[in-house]
Amino acid sequence: MPYLGSEDVVKELKKALCNPHIQADRLRYRNVIQRVIRYMTQGLDMSGVFMEMVKASATVDIVQKKLVYLYMCTYAPLKPDLALLAINTLCKDCSDPNPMVRGLALRSMCSLRMPGVQEYIQQPILNGLRDKASYVRRVAVLGCAKMHNLHGDSEVDGALVNELYSLLRDQDPIVVVNCLRSLEEILKQEGGVVINKPIAHHLLNRMSKLDQWGQAEVLNFLLRYQPRSEEELFDILNLLDSFLKSSSPGVVMGATKLFLILAKMFPHVQTDVLVRVKGPLLAACSSESRELCFVALCHVRQILHSLPGHFSSHYKKFFCSYSEPHYIKLQKVEVLCELVNDENVQQVLEELRGYCTDVSADFAQAAIFAIGGIARTYTDQCVQILTELLGLRQEHITTEIQPES
Amino acid sequence: MIGGLFIYNHKGEVLISRVYRDDIGRNAVDAFRVNVIHARQQVRSPVTNIARTSFFHVKRSNIWLAAVTKQNVNAAMVFEFLYKMCDVMAAYFGKISEENIKNNFVLIYELLDEILDFGYPQNSETGALKTFITQQGIKSQTKEEQSQITSQVTGQIGWRREGIKYRRNELFLDVLESVNLLMSPQGQVLSAHVSGRVVMKSYLSGMPECKFGMNDKIVIEKQGKGTADETSKRCLRQESCGKQSIAIDDCTFHQCVRLSKFDSERSISFIPPDGEFELMRYRTTKDIILPFRVIPLVREVGRTKLEVKVVIKSNFKPSLLAQKIEVRIPTPLNTSGVQVICMKGKAKYKASENAIVWKIKRMAGMKESQISAEIELLPTNDKKKWARPPISMNFEVPFAPSGLKVRYLKVFEPKLNYSDHDVIKWVRYIGRSGIYETRC
Numbered sequence: 001m002p003y004l005g006s007e008d009v010v011k012e013l014k015k016a017l018c019n020p021h022i023q024a025d026r027l028r029y030r031n032v033i034q035r036v037i038r039y040m041t042q043g044l045d046m047s048g049v050f051m052e053m054v055k056a057s058a059t060v061d062i063v064q065k066k067l068v069y070l071y072m073c074t075y076a077p078l079k080p081d082l083a084l085l086a087i088n089t090l091c092k093d094c095s096d097p098n099p100m101v102r103g104l105a106l107r108s109m110c111s112l113r114m115p116g117v118q119e120y121i122q123q124p125i126l127n128g129l130r131d132k133a134s135y136v137r138r139v140a141v142l143g144c145a146k147m148h149n150l151h152g153d154s155e156v157d158g159a160l161v162n163e164l165y166s167l168l169r170d171q172d173p174i175v176v177v178n179c180l181r182s183l184e185e186i187l188k189q190e191g192g193v194v195i196n197k198p199i200a201h202h203l204l205n206r207m208s209k210l211d212q213w214g215q216a217e218v219l220n221f222l223l224r225y226q227p228r229s230e231e232e233l234f235d236i237l238n239l240l241d242s243f244l245k246s247s248s249p250g251v252v253m254g255a256t257k258l259f260l261i262l263a264k265m266f267p268h269v270q271t272d273v274l275v276r277v278k279g280p281l282l283a284a285c286s287s288e289s290r291e292l293c294f295v296a297l298c299h300v301r302q303i304l305h306s307l308p309g310h311f312s313s314h315y316k317k318f319f320c321s322y323s324e325p326h327y328i329k330l331q332k333v334e335v336l337c338e339l340v341n342d343e344n345v346q347q348v349l350e351e352l353r354g355y356c357t358d359v360s361a362d363f364a365q366a367a368i369f370a371i372g373g374i375a376r377t378y379t380d381q382c383v384q385i386l387t388e389l390l391g392l393r394q395e396h397i398t399t400e401i402q403p404e405s
Numbered sequence: 406m407i408g409g410l411f412i413y414n415h416k417g418e419v420l421i422s423r424v425y426r427d428d429i430g431r432n433a434v435d436a437f438r439v440n441v442i443h444a445r446q447q448v449r450s451p452v453t454n455i456a457r458t459s460f461f462h463v464k465r466s467n468i469w470l471a472a473v474t475k476q477n478v479n480a481a482m483v484f485e486f487l488y489k490m491c492d493v494m495a496a497y498f499g500k501i502s503e504e505n506i507k508n509n510f511v512l513i514y515e516l517l518d519e520i521l522d523f524g525y526p527q528n529s530e531t532g533a534l535k536t537f538i539t540q541q542g543i544k545s546q547t548k549e550e551q552s553q554i555t556s557q558v559t560g561q562i563g564w565r566r567e568g569i570k571y572r573r574n575e576l577f578l579d580v581l582e583s584v585n586l587l588m589s590p591q592g593q594v595l596s597a598h599v600s601g602r603v604v605m606k607s608y609l610s611g612m613p614e615c616k617f618g619m620n621d622k623i624v625i626e627k628q629g630k631g632t633a634d635e636t637s638k639r640c641l642r643q644e645s646c647g648k649q650s651i652a653i654d655d656c657t658f659h660q661c662v663r664l665s666k667f668d669s670e671r672s673i674s675f676i677p678p679d680g681e682f683e684l685m686r687y688r689t690t691k692d693i694i695l696p697f698r699v700i701p702l703v704r705e706v707g708r709t710k711l712e713v714k715v716v717i718k719s720n721f722k723p724s725l726l727a728q729k730i731e732v733r734i735p736t737p738l739n740t741s742g743v744q745v746i747c748m749k750g751k752a753k754y755k756a757s758e759n760a761i762v763w764k765i766k767r768m769a770g771m772k773e774s775q776i777s778a779e780i781e782l783l784p785t786n787d788k789k790k791w792a793r794p795p796i797s798m799n800f801e802v803p804f805a806p807s808g809l810k811v812r813y814l815k816v817f818e819p820k821l822n823y824s825d826h827d828v829i830k831w832v833r834y835i836g837r838s839g840i841y842e843t844r845c
Binding site: 063107178216217220242250253279286288289298319321322327354359 | 422452461483486488510525526530595596658664668792
């Protein structure tokens with residue numbers, strides 16, 4: 001996107017970055033660099049000051065380093081020959097005594113998307129995998145995945161994969177989870193990381209030490225593990241039961257999915273699983289946060305598709321409040337349609353009838369459509385309601401009912 | 406995982422853009438703006454799918470935060486991450502506004518680098534982040550500081566570091582609840598629930614062990630079990646004290662709470678993070694004290710007038726005061742004029758919102774207030790019957806509608822020389838209305 005006057009801006013910034021007075025004053029230097037980044041975010045082409053930015057990377061100020069590396073990662077693909085100069089500083093920083101600097105340099109080097117960088121990254125990454133600071137190990141592990149991403153279809157390095165598999169036993173929980181993610185990406189062609197019995201048990205035992213992101217990821221990976229015996233299945237269910245009540249909604253949803261998949265594999269535990277899963281899911285449906293409420297309702301709909309009739313006794317929870325947002329009300333109406341049974345049909349129809357005269361035409365139509373759906377099983381009551389609605393003679397209602405009949 | 410994260414202002418201009426994956430291009434930024442921010446309808450679904458790409462968004466005041474991905478991700482986790490991102494940003498620079506974002510964009514890029522590496526969430530605990538990402542930049546650290554930071558970032562107790570000292574050991578407990586009600590015109594409760602959180606702000610030295618006790622039904626029942634004599638004695642005592650217990654439907658705790666102890670003895674014990682954190686979140690649906698009862702009476706006089714009378718009764722101890730009370734009575738779209746009479750507070754007809762808004766600053770418990778209104782309607786040919794929206798209320802009360810009472814919070818720090826009695830403790834209860842609707 002051409003911007004008027006960007007060449008002037010670049011010239012001005014180039015002058016400022018070369019000015020020795022500014023270079024001497026740490027704060028002023030950092031300010032100029034910040035301006036470069038700001039223009040970069042706005043879409044201006046700042047590649048003209050690449051050389052000056054490379055020189056700026058040789059500093060002890062970590063914040064300045066971060067800014068410069070951010071700049072370099074953005075423009076390296078455009079100026080690959082200049083970027084190679086920057087690699088020198090990065091390599092040096094990978095052996096800095098401060099683990100934060102080591103981690104930062106390694107991460108930035110791995111994000112340099114340009115051809116020819118792989119020969120320089122290999123060694124620092126391998127060193128990083130064995131670094132004594134866990135912060136650096138975390139970065140190095142994901143660095144393997146980034147490196148693999150760059151190459152596309154090059155051969156998978158067997159030794160590296162083995163090293164990553166062994167790092168699954170690392171002390172630091174985030175290193176372990178990053179290993180899983182990395183292996184998944186690297187071994188994508190072969191179907192991802194293999195979760196065999198020892199690995200699955202190891203992960204299950206460490207679940208409580210992971211943070212919420214780690215737990216959600218591990219629950220996802222455990223989907224591909226199949227327990228060999230009844231005993232093992234129940235052990236797993238009991239261990240993971242507490243995660244259904246986790247404070248993290250992501251973990252709750254992940255655990256719910258795992259439980260339902262296990263129920264599919266072993267149908268005789270299905271009733272038990274559904275009982276355990278119902279509570280947290282219903283609680284999520286009335287969550288204070290609209291987005292999570294929406295997500296939970298979508299999940300409930302999915303479940304009702306394959307296992308109909310399960311939330312029927314809780315139909316009242318899906319009644320719509322007037323001030324709820326549109327997208328939540330629509331989901332709730334769909335759910336009500338699916339959980340109708342002999343006991344609750346009267347009340348559900350009453351409620352849906354109330355929605356048919358709602359101010360919002362969209363919502364009213366959705367409610368009518370739902371009544372039409374229920375009419376397939378409970379024809380008489382529905383037809384009565386629909387005829388009454390026709391009597392109101394309101395256009396948007398009439399047009400919706402006619403296709404129903 | 407997350408392929409890209411974008412932050413826009415209310416006009417749709419990009420403030421922050423970070424792409425983690427090659428499959429997300431610059432056109433994703435524009436796609437979101439065109440299809441969601443500038444979309445025709447008022448309220449958009451939080452998840453939008455455009456061209457096999459999923460956009461998850463969250464809005465804070467007038468700032469849009471969007472996470473983009475082409476993979477099949479755990480939706481709840483993405484939203485949780487966006488909330489965490491907002492929390493972390495707020496912890497650093499307060500309110501999330503365009504100005505704050507523009508002034509701190511360097512910090513935000515640092516944070517995005519740190520907490521979302523390659524699109525995967527990493528360590529996002531504000532306490533840990535604050536030790537090595539500061540707004541002023543890190544001055545060269547001494548070796549000791551370095552090791553302390555790395556140990557906290559990877560330590561056993563990730564949420565609290567050793568060696569914290571305060572002259573005055575204090576803690577504040579806030580019980581924040583939101584009571585939701587849906588009531589039928591006949592006065593029957595269709596659904597009611599209270600969702601609450603206990604937020605603790607602790608300024609305690611060392612690594613104190615804390616124990617939190619509340620009037621949890623299960624705990625009280627357990628205590629009631631003993632020998633037959635003891636049980637009968639306790640029952641008498643309980644009756645005379647009028648001990649009220651609450652049955653919690655489900656509750657979730659902060660990472661620091663030892664869940665095994667909760668499962669076995671139902672006791673909540675933990676070592677708290679320094680400063681503010683959310684101790685627990687819970688929901689109750691039984692025995693809720695509904696602070697207000699709304700009794701509506703609507704009478705149609707012919708086709709040109711509507712007489713409305715609404716009585717609100719406060720249902721709590723007379724010594725307590727409810728505040729910021731607002732009652733919204735919806736009016737039909739073809740209203741021409743409204744006459745309102747109310748003894749307490751101020752009521753105004755707001756034509757733009759199609760409602761009579763009645764505001765009362767304060768109201769004590771066990772009191773009644775009434776408002777009557779005469780609504781004149783324009784004669785219309787439109788035979789559309791007005792489906793009356795419910796009357797909704799907003800208020801704030803200084804007690805917990807669920808009935809939760811904090812019984813104790815004991816602090817043990819054996820290594821330092823302060824005891825439980827030396828700690829200054831404050832508790833307050835704030836019950837707000839969530840969706841509190843009475844159909845009429």
